[in-house]
Amino acid sequence: MEAFLEEAxxxxxxxxxLPTVSAEGRALREGAARVAEVLEGLGLEAALHEGYGPPVVFAEGGVGERTLLFYNHYDVQPPDPLRLWATAPFALTERDGAWWGxxxxxxxGELVARVMALKLFKERHGFLPRVKFVVEGEEEVGSPHLEAYVADKRDLLQADAILWEAGGVDAQGRPYLYAGLKGIVALELRVRTAAFDLHSSYGAVVENPIYRLARALASLRDEEGRVLxxxxxxxxxxxxxxxREVLAEIxxxxxxxxxxxxxxxxxxxxRGLEFNRRLYTEPCVNFNGVHAGYGGPGSKTVLPAEAxxxxxxxxVPDQDPEEIPALLRAHLEAQGFHDVEVQVLEKGERPAxxxxxxxxxxxxxxxxxxxFGARAVLYPSMAGSGPMYPFLHHLKAPAVGLGVGYPGxxxxxxxxxxRIRDFERGVRAILRLLELFFLGR
Structure with missing residues (x-):
């Protein structure tokens, strides 16, 4: 076991x-090439597929009548703010029973867990099962090219089932898995009421864009969070x-x-069932930030021109992220907010x-x-979003997420x-899934 963990x-x-930060375009080609080498080390044939943003790593191999597709990504979030890191973000550090970076x-870490599970399967059973990998480099920026990739490569990607990228244990140490993800669309609302910032004395006669924007935002949901x-x-x-039955078991x-x-x-x-129902199976609107006027120290008597x-x-299924901006615009106009501009910030993701x-x-x-030797918690969908929809839609195969993380x-x-113990048990769970899926035992 020590040798296994040391290799991992x-x-x-x-x-x-490798600082593969997709938001900054850093080291993505180097990251893709190294992932391809790792998968080739398993005995798979790997290739870098070009033309879909950063290279998509595709690999396949093994034997068997059934095929399992792994989805992962090699890109990461920016490390900022650097001053809050206790260790160097791009140098893996082991301390307190955990791997940091x-x-x-x-x-x-999730990708390595899958690699190690396949290595253990091959050592135990003498062969590599029939698997495929799709490892992309744009997940952290919304996977804008992945839907086109899956649509174009649907024949190549065909599989009987899909193991999604992440999972782990909950706050009480219970293992969990999930069978879906919410969709998302991000937008910006903008209001301009003057050509430039004015002296605040003109607030007696000139409309304030903060007031207009606040009223527009307030019209989008009620006090309980229901979208209007x-x-x-x-x-x-x-x-x-x-x-509903599974939801009640959470x-x-x-x-x-x-x-x-x-x-x-x-x-x-x-609380309780209603809390879980809202969090995992209900859509919502969230305000990420509001920006206008002066926010520095002290006072500045200004009437901002823009907010x-x-x-x-x-x-949630079957909402369409491309339809939401049009519904929003129609609502704002009906409420008298013709002056509020709506801009879609990035291509949305469909729920799955x-x-x-x-x-x-x-x-x-x-x-x-x-x-884990414990009852696993099944979530119909997670509260977060990801690019699962193209796989379910084009491949007509189920996707389930389980992995090696925890809430902290x-x-x-x-x-x-x-945590190293979560990693080890997560690898054992993936190994056991491989055995049940390919060997039936």
């Missing part, structure tokens, strides 16, 4: 050392009886999260959810429970890390 640590250290969990845009919920797919962490977040309560007083807000909509009754979902849950992994934050 060395491999993860090599990948973490940017990408240690998201998503290089007409037509917004029209495409929301009703939950199936099985989805442990109630609302009180623990309330304390951890330092909030007085949740919208609408949600803007950034917001995102989290979506696998059929919870599919045998692969049951198999993945069984593998987790055998590896600090994904996207300084001091990102994974």
């Amino acid at each position: 640590r060395r491999l993860l250290a090599e990948l973490v050392a 940017r990408g240690a969990h998201d998503d290089k 845009i007409p037509g917004f919920y029209d495409r929301v797919r009703p939950l199936t009886p099985l989805e 442990p109630d962490e609302s009180e623990a999260l309330k304390e951890a977040f330092g909030v007085g309560g949740f919208l609408g007083g949600a 803007l807000a950034k917001l995102d909509f989290r979506l 959810r696998s059929d919870l009754a599919h045998p692969f979902v049951k198999l993945a849950r069984e593998a987790l429970e055998e590896a 992994s600090r994904v996207h934050s300084p001091n990102e890390h994974i």
Whole structure:
């Protein structure tokens, strides 16, 4: 076991050392090339597919009648702010029973876990099962080219099931898996009421853009968080009886999260089943930031000329991210906000959810429970977003996410890390899933 963990640590250290920050375009080609070498070291044939943003690493090989496709990404978030890191972000450090570094969990640690599980499978059973890998380099910036890639390569990517990029244990140490992700569309609202900033005395006769923007934002949702845009919920797919059953089995962490977040309560007083239903299966609007006027020390008596807000909509099946901006514009105009400009900031992602009754979902849950010796929590969808939809839509195969993280992994934050014991058990769970999927035992 020590040799196994040392090999994993060395491999993860090599990948973490490459600053593959997609938001800045850093080291992406080098990262793709190194991932291809790692997969070739497993005995797979790997290639860099060009023409879809940074190179997409595709690899395939092994034997068997069934095929399992792994989805991962080699890009990472920027390390900023650097002053908050206790260790160098691009130098893997082992301390306190954990591996620290940017990408240690998201998503290089997850990729290494899959590689190690396949190595263990080959050592134990004498052959490599039939697998494919898609490892992209734009996940952290919304995967703008991935849908076109999957559509173009659908025949090459065909598989019986898909193992998604991440997972782990919850705050109580319970293993979990998920069968879907929310969609997202990010927008900006902008209001201009003057050619330039004015003296605040003109506030008696000139409209203030902050007031206009605040009223526009307030019109988008009610006090409990329900979106007020007409037509917004029209495409929301009703939950199936099985989805409702699974949702009711999710442990109630609302009180623990309330304390951890330092909030007085949740919208609408949600707790228990209602909290989980909203968080995992309901769409919402969120205001990311509002920018206008003066925010420095002291006072500046100014009437700003312009105000803007950034917001995102989290979506659930079968909402369409391309439809949301048009619904928003129609709502604002109907409310008299003809002066509020709506700009889409980036290509949105569609929501996706696998059929919870599919045998692969049951198999993945069984593998987790055998590896951890505890009941696994199944989430119909996670609260976050990702590019799962093109795979489900074009490949017609189920996708399930399980992995090696925990809530304190600090994904996207300084001091990102994974606990070594979670990594080890996550690898064992993936290994067991491979055995159940390919060998039936």
